Amino acid sequence: MTFTAEKLKEVAEIVSRYPEGKHKSSLIPVLHLAQREFGGWLSAETMDYVASLLKLEPIEVYEVATFYSMYNLKPVGKHLFEVCQTGPCMLNGSDDIIKYIYERLGIKPGETTADGLFTLKTVECLGACGYAPMLQLGDHYREHLTKEKVDALIEECSKQTAAQN
Amino acid sequence: MGRKLLLDKAHVEGIRSFEVYRREGGYRSVEKALKTMSPDQVTEEVKKSGLRGRGGAGFPTGMKWGFLAKPEGVPRYLVVNADESEPGTFKDRYLMEFIPHLLIEGIITSSYALGSKCSYIYIRGEYAWIVGILEQAIAEAKNNGFLGKNILGSGFDCEIYIQRGAGAYICGEETALLESLEGKRGNPRIKPPFPAVKGLWNCPTVVNNVETIAAVVPIINDGGEEYAKIGIGKSTGTKLISACGNIKKQGVYEIEMNISVEEFIFSDEYCGGIANGRQLKACIPGGSSVPILPANLLLKTAKGESRMMTYEGLADGGFQTGSMMGSGGFIVMDDRQCVVRHTYTLARFYRHESCGQCSPCREGTGWMEKILLNLETGKGKMSDIDLLWDIQRRIEGNTICPLGDAAAWPVAAAIRHFRDEFEWHVTNPDDAQRRNYGLANYGAAMSAG
Ligand SMILES: Cc1cc2nc3c(=O)[nH]c(=O)nc-3n(C[C@H](O)[C@H](O)[C@H](O)COP(=O)(O)O)c2cc1C
Numbered sequence: 141m142t143f144t145a146e147k148l149k150e151v152a153e154i155v156s157r158y159p160e161g162k163h164k165s166s167l168i169p170v171l172h173l174a175q176r177e178f179g180g181w182l183s184a185e186t187m188d189y190v191a192s193l194l195k196l197e198p199i200e201v202y203e204v205a206t207f208y209s210m211y212n213l214k215p216v217g218k219h220l221f222e223v224c225q226t227g228p229c230m231l232n233g234s235d236d237i238i239k240y241i242y243e244r245l246g247i248k249p250g251e252t253t254a255d256g257l258f259t260l261k262t263v264e265c266l267g268a269c270g271y272a273p274m275l276q277l278g279d280h281y282r283e284h285l286t287k288e289k290v291d292a293l294i295e296e297c298s299k300q301t302a303a304q305n
Numbered sequence: 306m307g308r309k310l311l312l313d314k315a316h317v318e319g320i321r322s323f324e325v326y327r328r329e330g331g332y333r334s335v336e337k338a339l340k341t342m343s344p345d346q347v348t349e350e351v352k353k354s355g356l357r358g359r360g361g362a363g364f365p366t367g368m369k370w371g372f373l374a375k376p377e378g379v380p381r382y383l384v385v386n387a388d389e390s391e392p393g394t395f396k397d398r399y400l401m402e403f404i405p406h407l408l409i410e411g412i413i414t415s416s417y418a419l420g421s422k423c424s425y426i427y428i429r430g431e432y433a434w435i436v437g438i439l440e441q442a443i444a445e446a447k448n449n450g451f452l453g454k455n456i457l458g459s460g461f462d463c464e465i466y467i468q469r470g471a472g473a474y475i476c477g478e479e480t481a482l483l484e485s486l487e488g489k490r491g492n493p494r495i496k497p498p499f500p501a502v503k504g505l506w507n508c509p510t511v512v513n514n515v516e517t518i519a520a521v522v523p524i525i526n527d528g529g530e531e532y533a534k535i536g537i538g539k540s541t542g543t544k545l546i547s548a549c550g551n552i553k554k555q556g557v558y559e560i561e562m563n564i565s566v567e568e569f570i571f572s573d574e575y576c577g578g579i580a581n582g583r584q585l586k587a588c589i590p591g592g593s594s595v596p597i598l599p600a601n602l603l604l605k606t607a608k609g610e611s612r613m614m615t616y617e618g619l620a621d622g623g624f625q626t627g628s629m630m631g632s633g634g635f636i637v638m639d640d641r642q643c644v645v646r647h648t649y650t651l652a653r654f655y656r657h658e659s660c661g662q663c664s665p666c667r668e669g670t671g672w673m674e675k676i677l678l679n680l681e682t683g684k685g686k687m688s689d690i691d692l693l694w695d696i697q698r699r700i701e702g703n704t705i706c707p708l709g710d711a712a713a714w715p716v717a718a719a720i721r722h723f724r725d726e727f728e729w730h731v732t733n734p735d736d737a738q739r740r741n742y743g744l745a746n747y748g749a750a751m752s753a754g
C-alpha cells in the first residue's frame with residue numbers, strides 16, 4: 141500500500157504548512173486523503189501506512205481515526221448518503237426523508253445495500269439547517285430534499301456507477 | 306432597510322474573485338492598517354468598536370487581543386474558528402461561500418495587529434467545497450501582494466493555511482480546536498493556561514470566529530467609533546443571524562442590533578412570518594445550546610417590554626425568562642412542533658458530541674437522551690421529568706468545558722417552560738407513540754400575536 145507520487149507531493153505540501161517538528165498536525169488532512177485513496181474507509185493497514193509515512197506511532201493514528209465522525213472504520217457503499225437528523229432539520233421533515241430512503245433502498249441507517257452501492261447514515265447537524273432537509277454526498281450537500289429529489293439522486297448515482305462499469 | 310457591513314457586497318456578480326472584490330473597495334483595511342497604523346492602533350480601534358465575539362460567548366474582541374502574551378522570540382498565532390457546528394448555525398458558511406475575500410482580508414488585518422505571521426483557518430470537515438473557494442481567494446490575495454513576504458512594502462510577512470476538521474462539534478471549543486489542529490483528538494484542555502498565553506504548540510494564540518474577524522474590516526475602514534454607533538448599548542454593530550425552522554424565509558440575515566425579535570420574525574425584510582399559515586409556538590434564538598423560549602416570552606420580556614435582538618435583550622430575565630444571543634442560530638418552531646421531540650434530538654446531539662473526558666457530561670448526556678426518548682415515545686414516567694431536571698443540574702458547571710452546560714441548558718429550559726407538554730407525553734402514551742401531539746398546539750394560546 142502506498143500513495144501515488146502525485147499524492148505524496150500533496151502530503152509533502154500539507155506537512156509544509158506547519159513549523160519544523162510539528163508535522164503531526166498533518167495527520168487529520170492526510171487521513172482524509174488516505175480514506176479517499178484507499179476505498180472510502182480506513183482499514184488498520186491504511187492507518188499503519190499513514191503512521192509510517194508521517195513517522196507517528198500507530199496508536200496516535202488510531203486515536204484520531206476513532207474520534208472523528210467523518211472517518212469510516214468499516215467499508216461503506218460507493219454512494220454514502222449522510223442525512224442530517226438534528227432538531228432544525230427535523231422541524232422541516234428529515235424524519236420523512238430518512239424513512240423514504242429506507243423504503244426506497246431497503247436499508248436502515250448504518251446499513252449498505254447488498255450490491256454495495258448505497259450506504260445510509262444519519263448524522264448530526266451539518267450547518268445547513270436553513271436548507272433542510274438535507275444530506276451530504278461526498279464533498280457536496282444536497283438540500284431542500286423532497287421525495288422526488290431523493291428519487292432523482294438515487295437515479296443519478298446508479299447512472300454514474302453504470303457509466304463507470 | 307438595515308445597514309449591512311459584511312454582506313452588503315455579497316451579491317455583487319463575481320464578488321468571489323479578487324478583481325471584483327478589490328474594485329468594490331476590498332483590501333482597503335489592509336492598506337490602511339499596514340501603511341498608516343501600528344499593530345496596537347489596530348487593536349485600539351477594535352476595542353473602541355465594542356465588537357464582541359460572534360462565535361457564541363460574546364467576549365469583547367479588543368480585550369481578548371489585549372491579553373495576548375508577547376514574549377520575545379516566540380511566534381504568535383491567529384486561528385480562525387470556522388468549525389460552525391452548533392445546530393441552527395450556518396452563517397459563517399454563508400460568509401465564506403459568498404464573500405470569501407472578506408474573511409481573508411479580515412485575517413490579514415487582524416494578523417498584523419496580533420503579530421501572527423502564520424494564521425490558520427480551522428474549518429469543519431464537511432464544508433469540503435468551501436475549502437476550494439477559500440484556497441482560491443488566498444492564492445489570489447497572494448498573487449496580488451496582500452499575502453506572503455513584505456506585504457505592501459510594510460515589512461510584515463503573513464501566510465494563511467486552511468485546516469479541515471473531520472467531524473466533531475467539540476472542535477469548535479477553542480482548546481479542543483487547538484488540540485485538533487495539533488493532530489490529536491479534540492479533547493478540551495483545562496484552563497488556565499488560556500490560549501492567549503499557551504495556545505497552538507504552546508505559543509500565544511488568539512482564536513476568533515469567522516464573523517468576528519470579518520467585522521474587523523469595516524471597523525478599520527470606518528473607525529471603531531463609527532462601528533460603535535450602530536446598535537444598542539454594549540451590542541454594537543451588525544450581527545449575522547441564521548434563521549431556520551418554520552418561517553417563511555429561512556436564510557442568513559445581517560441585522561443592525563437595534564431591531565425587535567417581533568420585527569425580525571414577522572417583517573418581510575427578514576423571516577417573513579411563520580410558514581404555512583401556522584402560529585409561532587417557541588424559538589431557540591441563539592443556537593441549540595441556549596434556552597428555548599415560548600412565544601410570549603420571546604416577543605416580550607417578563608417586564609412586558611418588546612424583546613430586542615441584542616445580547617442584552619435576548620438575555621433579559623436571565624435563564625428564568627430569557628435566553629441568549631449565542632451564535633445567532635435562530636430556530637423557530639410552529640404550533641405543530643413537539644418540544645419534547647425537539648429536545649430529544651438535541652440531547653442525542655450532545656451525547657454524540659461529548660468528548661467523554663468528564664463523567665457528568667459523558668454519562669449525563671447519555672441518560673438525558675435515553676429518558677427523553679422514553680418520554681417522547683410514550684414510555685416515560687412522571688418521575689422521569691424530575692430525574693431529567695436533576696441530571697441537567699448536576700452536569701451544569703461541573704465539567705472541563707462548556708459543552709456540559711450547553712447540553713444541560715436546553716433540557717432545563719424545555720422543562721421550565723413546557724412542563725405540561727412533558728407531562729402530556731406521560732399521561733397520553735398512545736398518542737405520544739403515534740406522534741399525535743395533541744398538546745403541541747398549546748403554545749398558540751400563549752402567542753402574543
Ligand atoms: C462546545 C463548544 C462549541 C463551540 N463551537 C464553536 C464554533 O463552531 N464556532 C465558533 O466560532 N466558536 C465556537 N465555540 C466558542 C469558542 O470556544 C470560542 O469562544 C470562539 O471561537 C471565540 O471566538 P469569538 O470570541 O470571536 O467568538 C464553541 C464553544 C463550545 C464550548
Ligand code: SF4
Nearest residue numbers: 660662663666704706
Ligand atoms: S464537558 Fe463534555 S465535551 Fe467538554 S471536556 Fe467534558 S466530556 Fe468533553
Ligand code: FES
Nearest residue numbers: 224229266268269
Ligand atoms: S440541523 Fe440539519 S443541518 Fe443543522
